[in-house]
Amino acid sequence: MRTLLLLLSLMIVQPVWGMDVPDADSPAARVFAERCSACHALPHPKRLDWPHWQHMLRVMKQRMEERGMAMTTEEWRTVADYLRAHAR
Numbered sequence: 001m002r003t004l005l006l007l008l009s010l011m012i013v014q015p016v017w018g019m020d021v022p023d024a025d026s027p028a029a030r031v032f033a034e035r036c037s038a039c040h041a042l043p044h045p046k047r048l049d050w051p052h053w054q055h056m057l058r059v060m061k062q063r064m065e066e067r068g069m070a071m072t073t074e075e076w077r078t079v080a081d082y083l084r085a086h087a088r
């Protein structure tokens with residue numbers, strides 16, 4: 001929990017906004033930027049390696065479902081592929 005709070009506050013101090021991501025002009029980057037900045041600053045893909053992204057994506061899926069803003073299967077695939085390609 002502590003680590004999460006620390007990470008969250010780091011995110012607030014150093015937000016990585018929409019277009020400062022790899023391949024910013026690609027449709028995948030746009031889906032990622034739109035869907036993953038709704039509740040907090042957009043996390044940079046290099047923040048985590050792919051195994052950690054896989055875990056985080058599962059948690060985020062749940063958070064989004066809790067708020068009635070689940071992504072479509074297509075959007076999930078797009079975001080997951082994007083993160084796998086650009087992970088740390």
Ligand code: HEC
Pocket residue numbers: 004007008011035036037038039040043047056057059060063064067069079
């Ligand atoms: C419905 C709101 C919501 C959306 C949309 C959302 N998140 Fe989150 N995110 C949270 C919450 C709340 C936390 C705090 C940790 C927790 O509650 O599990 C969090 C924490 C995180 C963290 C951990 C903190 C950190 O900086 O390491 C990462 C990474 C993250 N989200 C990535 C994503 C990605 C990628 C997406 C898009 C697929 C996304 N989030 C979409 C609510 C959301």
